[in-house]
Amino acid sequence: MTFAAPAARPQAHRRLVIHWLVHFGVAGVFVVSLLDAAPVPLPIPGSTDILVLILAAHGGWPWLLTPVAVAGSVIGGYFTWSAGKRGGEKMLDRTVPARFRSHLRLWVQRHGVLSVCLAAMLPPPIPLMPFLLGAGALGVGRKQILTALGIARTVRYGAEAVLGMFYGRRILRAWNRYMADEWSSAILYSFIGLLVLAIVYGIWRYRRDQKRDRDAAVAVKAA
Numbered sequence: 487m488t489f490a491a492p493a494a495r496p497q498a499h500r501r502l503v504i505h506w507l508v509h510f511g512v513a514g515v516f517v518v519s520l521l522d523a524a525p526v527p528l529p530i531p532g533s534t535d536i537l538v539l540i541l542a543a544h545g546g547w548p549w550l551l552t553p554v555a556v557a558g559s560v561i562g563g564y565f566t567w568s569a570g571k572r573g574g575e576k577m578l579d580r581t582v583p584a585r586f587r588s589h590l591r592l593w594v595q596r597h598g599v600l601s602v603c604l605a606a607m608l609p610p611p612i613p614l615m616p617f618l619l620g621a622g623a624l625g626v627g628r629k630q631i632l633t634a635l636g637i638a639r640t641v642r643y644g645a646e647a648v649l650g651m652f653y654g655r656r657i658l659r660a661w662n663r664y665m666a667d668e669w670s671s672a673i674l675y676s677f678i679g680l681l682v683l684a685i686v687y688g689i690w691r692y693r694r695d696q697k698r699d700r701d702a703a704v705a706v707k708a709a
Contacts (some may be wrong), residue, residue: 515541515551516558519643523562523606523614523635525569525581526688531610534559538646543654548647555643556636559606563618563635572623573695580695582616590620596617596628599634606638 487687538551572576575591582590593601598621605617621631 490588493671511541512550516554519555519558519639520562521684521688522637523559524688525615525619525692526684534643535609535646536582538643539650539654541648544649548644548651551647552640552644556639559639559643560632560636562615563602563606564628564632566618567622567628567631569692570619571625573619573623573652575623577695578616578617581619589623590616594624594626596673599630602626602631603634603638607642608637609642646665663668 515534515537518537524532534555541551542548549551573580578587578590594617602614602617602621605612605614618631618635
């Protein structure tokens with residue numbers, strides 16, 4: 487028993503990492519999926535996908551995980567679309583790198599709903615936020631965008647929940663087998679810290695942009 491304890495300790499600690507992720511639960515899936523589609527950038531692309539897979543592997547019901555993840559994503563997507571609509575193309579200029587801006591405008595103008603649908607369905611590193619901002623700034627309708635987003639996310643998260651239910655245990659066993667104890671802990675705590683920083687930064691940036699737009703509007707009226 488004495489010799490088994492040191493070997494068992496890292497294994498127990500790795501299980502604790504998964505235990506933390508599982509305890510985010512359905513509420514965690516909703517919050518993370520909302521942020522994933524909102525103007526607040528998440529530090530790790532695909533965070534919602536990871537949570538859905540892990541929770542499904544630990545017995546989470548796909549019929550519950552999927553609609554919760556989709557609901558959060560649609561709400562977050564609505565905020566991003568609204569920000570693009572209010573901020574117009576100035577919002578695109580502030581958030582999208584110049585080398586991608588013209589291509590994004592052209593693609594959204596020609597295939598507004600399809601562009602959002604594909605971006606929402608494809609895995610990282612395909613970003614969703616620029617397409618939602620572009621759809622709002624270029625006048626694509628709210629109902630069309632939210633419908634496309636809901637369908638695409640249902641396909642994506644539904645497939646991941648089913649895969650997690652059938653194959654997630656194998657993924658977790660591989661994690662426990664190959665991931666060192668100190669690295670698994672560092673990944674978890676770094677993710678939580680970066681998530682908090684991303685939320686704070688997103689709120690600060692949103693309020694700064696709102697203030698800038700109000701000041702610009704006041705200056706135009708005064709002129």
